[in-house]
Amino acid sequence: MGIAKPCKVLIIDDNVIDREIYKRCLWEPDWHCEFAEADNATAGLEMAATWRPDCALVDVNLPDMDGIEALERLRTGLGRIPFAAVVLTAYSEEAVAVRAITAGAMDYLPKRKVSTDTLPRVVRHAVERFLLRERIEQQRRALDAGMQRYQVLLETIPLMVWAADAEGRVEYANRRWSDYTGLSPANAAHLDWNQLVHPADRERTWDAWRKAIASAAGFEIEHRLRRAADGAYRWHLVRAIPMQATSPDNLSWLGTCTEIESQKQSGEASLQRQKLESLGRLAGGLAHDLNNLLVVVLGNATFAMEALKPSDPARQTLGNVMQAGQRAADLIRKMLGYAGKGTLRPARTQVDKSVRDAVELAGVPKSIKLELHTRRPVPPVETDAELLRQAIADLLRNSVEAIGEQASGTIVVRTALVELHQEALPTDFAPAGITPGKYVAVEVQDTGCGMDEETMKKAFDPFFTTKFLGRGLGLSAVHGFARSSGGSVQVKSAPGKGARFRLLLPPAGDISRDAPA
Numbered sequence: 001m002g003i004a005k006p007c008k009v010l011i012i013d014d015n016v017i018d019r020e021i022y023k024r025c026l027w028e029p030d031w032h033c034e035f036a037e038a039d040n041a042t043a044g045l046e047m048a049a050t051w052r053p054d055c056a057l058v059d060v061n062l063p064d065m066d067g068i069e070a071l072e073r074l075r076t077g078l079g080r081i082p083f084a085a086v087v088l089t090a091y092s093e094e095a096v097a098v099r100a101i102t103a104g105a106m107d108y109l110p111k112r113k114v115s116t117d118t119l120p121r122v123v124r125h126a127v128e129r130f131l132l133r134e135r136i137e138q139q140r141r142a143l144d145a146g147m148q149r150y151q152v153l154l155e156t157i158p159l160m161v162w163a164a165d166a167e168g169r170v171e172y173a174n175r176r177w178s179d180y181t182g183l184s185p186a187n188a189a190h191l192d193w194n195q196l197v198h199p200a201d202r203e204r205t206w207d208a209w210r211k212a213i214a215s216a217a218g219f220e221i222e223h224r225l226r227r228a229a230d231g232a233y234r235w236h237l238v239r240a241i242p243m244q245a246t247s248p249d250n251l252s253w254l255g256t257c258t259e260i261e262s263q264k265q266s267g268e269a270s271l272q273r274q275k276l277e278s279l280g281r282l283a284g285g286l287a288h289d290l291n292n293l294l295v296v297v298l299g300n301a302t303f304a305m306e307a308l309k310p311s312d313p314a315r316q317t318l319g320n321v322m323q324a325g326q327r328a329a330d331l332i333r334k335m336l337g338y339a340g341k342g343t344l345r346p347a348r349t350q351v352d353k354s355v356r357d358a359v360e361l362a363g364v365p366k367s368i369k370l371e372l373h374t375r376r377p378v379p380p381v382e383t384d385a386e387l388l389r390q391a392i393a394d395l396l397r398n399s400v401e402a403i404g405e406q407a408s409g410t411i412v413v414r415t416a417l418v419e420l421h422q423e424a425l426p427t428d429f430a431p432a433g434i435t436p437g438k439y440v441a442v443e444v445q446d447t448g449c450g451m452d453e454e455t456m457k458k459a460f461d462p463f464f465t466t467k468f469l470g471r472g473l474g475l476s477a478v479h480g481f482a483r484s485s486g487g488s489v490q491v492k493s494a495p496g497k498g499a500r501f502r503l504l505l506p507p508a509g510d511i512s513r514d515a516p517a
Contacts, residue, residue, distance in 0.1 A: 006032045007127060010053035012044035012070070013037075013088070014063050018111065022057055022088075025119040039063075041070035048074065053083050055127050058105075060089035060096060068096075071103040080104065084130035086122055088114070106130055160257035164240075166213055168193055171252065180257075182228025198224035198233045200453075216242050216251060222264075225257065235264040298325040346485075348508050349385040351378055351415050351440055358392035359413070365405050373414040378440050379507035383485045388505075391478045395444040395501050398475060402448025402499060414443040417507070434488040439504040446500075451493040459491060478503065 009026060011019045019037050026033045036051050038044035041062045048056060058067040067087060075081050086107045087100035097108040106126035109118065154161050160177035164170050178184055181196060197205050201223035212219035219240040224233035240255030305318045352374045364370050381388070396411065403409035418441045420434070451459065460479040475489075478501075482489050486506045493499035 006034050007055065007123070008034045008036070008051065008053040009123065010036045010038070010044065010048055010051060010056040010083075012039075012041065012056060012062065012067065013059040014039045014061075015059070018059070018088075021114065022119065025114060025116045026123060028120060031120065031124075041065045041067060045070055045074060048083070055084040055086065055123050055130075057086050057088055057123075060087060060091070060100075068099050068103045068105075071100075071105060075104045084123075084126040086126050160236075162255050162257070163243075164253050164255065166251050166253075168209065177257070180225070180227055196225050198226070200224075212240070212242075213251065218242075219253065219255070222260065234259055234261045236260060298322060301325065345384045345386070346382050347385060348380045349383055349388055350380050351388070351442060351505075354385060354388045355392055355413055355415060355442060357389045358396060361389060362393040362396035362400070364396060364400055364411065367406060367408050368400060368403055369408075369410045371410065371412045373412065376416065378415050378417050379509070381440050381485070381505040382508040383505060384481075387481050388485075391481045391503060392442055392444070394475065394478050395442075395503065398501070399444055399446035399448060399499070402446055402450075404448075409447040411447075412443075412445045414441075414445075416441050416443070418504070420504070434504070438507060439487060440507050442503040442505075444501045444503075445498065447498045450495045450497045450499055451491075452495050456491055456493055460489065 009022075011022055013019050013022075016039070023033075023035050026035075036047055036053065038047050041064050044056070044058070044062075058071060060067045062070070067089075071081060071085055071087075081104040085105040086109060087096075087105045088109055088111050089096055090111050092110040092112070100108045106129050107122050109122050154174045155176075157174075158176070160180055161172075161174040162170055162177050163172040173181075173183070193205075194202055205221055205223050208221045209219060219238070221238050222235060223238065225236050225238075226233050236257045237260050238255060238257050240253040243252045243254055301318050301321045305315060305322070308315050308318070355372065355374055359370065359372070392413075396413070399411045403411070417438060419438050420436050460475050479489050482503060482505065487504045490502040490504065491499065
C-alpha cells in the first residue's frame with residue numbers, strides 16, 4: 001500500500017547528528033517526506049499538537065523526560081496517539097520494546113539497525129498500520145453507532161420483536177415483547193411457547209414452524225397469544241425470517257408479533273352481524289307466514305268452540321288445539337323479537353320490578369338457590385315492560401336448563417349501572433352496533449355446565465340449542481329484544497364453570513350524575 005501525499009515526519013531526539021541521519025535515510029526519489037524536529041519531549045509534544053505529523057520518530061532518552069513517557073502522556077490526553085509512532089533507542093532491551101508497544105507505538109527500532117533500507121520500511125509500515133487501525137476504528141465506531149440505532153429501533157418500534165434458534169428458544173426479545181409475555185430478556189430463553197399460544201392454536205402453530213424450518217422459508221401465522229397482565233388471549237400476526245447460516249440445523253430466526261385483535265374482532269363481528277341479519281330476515285318472514293296461518297287456525301277453533309254445546313266432548317279437543325296455538329303464538333313472538341320486528345310498547349320501566357316479575361314467571365325449581373341483588377337502585381329504562389320481563393325470564397330458564405331442573409345449583413341475579421369502554425365492545429358483546437357509554441345491566445349468573453367458545457359463538461343463533469327438546473329461540477329472542485331497545489347482551493362462560501349473561505339497556509333520561517357500578 002503506497003502513501004500518495006508527502007509523509008510528515010516529526011523527529012524528537014536531542015542528538016542533532018542522529019536527527020540528520022534519520023532525514024537522510026528517509027530520503028527516496030519516489031517518496032517525499034516533510035520533516036519537523038524537536039530536541040526534547042516537551043517541545044515535541046507541542047509540535048505534535050500543532051503540526052499533526054503522519055509519523056513520529058521518538059528517542060527513548062530525552063533530556064526532560066523518557067520518550068515512552070511522552071507517548072503515554074499524549075495518549076492519556078487524547079485517548080490515543082493520533083499518528084504512527086516509532087521508538088528509537090541506543091539499547092536493544094526487550095523490556096523497552098514491550099513498553100513502547102504498550103504505550104501505543106507502532107514499532108520499535110534500535111539505533112544501531114537504522115539504515116536507508118530499514119528505516120524507510122519501518123516508517124512506511126508504521127504509517128500504513130496506523131491508517132489501517134484508524135479505518136478499523138472508524139468502522140467499529142460506525143458499527144457501534146449502527147447497533148445503537150438498531151437497538152433503539154427495536155425498542156421503539158410498536159411491535160413485539162424476538163429472535164430464536166431452530167428449537168424456538170428465544171435468544172433476544174425487545175421490551176414490548178417482555179411487557180406482553182411477562183418475561184424478562186434473561187428468562188426469555190426458558191419460555192415454553194405452549195404457555196403463550198392459545199391451546200386451540202398450538203398444533204397448527206408447531207406444524208407451520210416445522211415446515212418453515214424444513215424449507216428455510218419465512219414463517220407466518222395468525223394465532224392467539226396470552227397476555228401476562230390479565231391472562232387474556234389476543235390475536236397476533238406472527239412473522240419470522242431465517243437468518244443466514246451454514247445449515248438448516250443452525251438457522252436462527254428474527255420475528256415480529258403484530259397485534260390484530262381489533263381487526264380480527266371487527267371482521268368476525270361484521271360477519272356475525274351479516275349472519276344475524278340474514279337469519280333475522282328469515283325468521284321474520286317465517287314468523288309472518290306462520291302467524292297468518294295461526295290466525296286462521298285459532299279463529300276457526302274459537303268459532304267452533306262457541307258453536308258447540310258445553311257437554312260436547314269435542315270441546316276438549318278444540319281446547320287442546322287452542323292451547324297449542326297459544327304456544328305457537330309464543331314461538332312466533334320470539335321469532336319476531338329476534339328479527340327485531342316485534343311490537344314494542346316503550347314506556348319508562350323500573351328494572352328491579354321487572355326482575356321480580358320475571359322470577360315469578362320463570363318458575364325456578366326449589367332445588368336451585370336463587371339470589372337477588374337488586375337493593376341498589378338503578379335508573380329506569382325506556383322499553384316494553386312485558387318484553388323486558390320475558391327476556392329476563394328467558395335468561396333464568398336458560399340457567400335452570402344449564403343446571404338441571406332436578407339438580408342443585410345457584411342462580412344469582414344482579415342489577416347495576418355500568419359504563420362500557422370502546423376496548424370492551426368488540427370481544428364481549430353479541431354484535432349489535434352498541435356504542436360506549438352507561439347502561440343498565442341485568443346480570444344472570446349460574447353454576448351450570450357452562451359453554452365452550454364454539455357454543456358461545458352460536459348461543460344467540462335462532463334454532464340453535466344444546467337441549468334435546470329445546471327450540472333454540474330463548475336467547476335469540478333476548479338478543480333481538482336487546483337490539484330493538486338499543487342495547488346488547490354480554491356472555492362469559494367456560495365448560496364446567498357456569499355462565500354469566502348481562503342484558504344491557506340504555507337508561508332513560510339524563511344519568512350524568514349517576515355513578516357507574
